[in-house]
Amino acid sequence: MATTTRKKLSTVPPEVIRRPTPLVDLSKDVFDPSKVEQLPLFEVDGVVYYIPDGAQAMVLQEAARLEREVGQSAAMWFLFGELLDEEAMEALRSYKGLTRSHLLQLYAECVKVITGPKA
Numbered sequence: 001m002a003t004t005t006r007k008k009l010s011t012v013p014p015e016v017i018r019r020p021t022p023l024v025d026l027s028k029d030v031f032d033p034s035k036v037e038q039l040p041l042f043e044v045d046g047v048v049y050y051i052p053d054g055a056q057a058m059v060l061q062e063a064a065r066l067e068r069e070v071g072q073s074a075a076m077w078f079l080f081g082e083l084l085d086e087e088a089m090e091a092l093r094s095y096k097g098l099t100r101s102h103l104l105q106l107y108a109e110c111v112k113v114i115t116g117p118k119a
Helices: 057-069 072-083 086-094 100-115
Strands: 038-044 047-052
Touching (some): 038 100, 047 086, 057 072, 057 100, 072 086
Antiparallel strands (some): 038 047
16 A cells, blocks of 8 residues: 655745735724614604614624524614614514514614625
């Protein structure tokens, strides 16, 4: 039986393969909600409530984790809590006509805003 020798993947010293600058510099694009366009999400009794356009993707990642581990309801309310201000949250909580279908539609719209348009 012939034996094969495997090459080590990391044969070059670490200082040789390190780049002087990162491939992606995340610090350049710091999210500032005060400088973000607000998009209308829903209306209750003639009052329009908004969410920030291009909200942080990490919010969606946390919502996805919650959905896997706890359930969709927890993920929805987490996402709403992150994107909506207190007045909008209270409007949702107190609206007697709110249905599961409404919640799912609002959730889907929030996800679309964060992920952006499909290519």
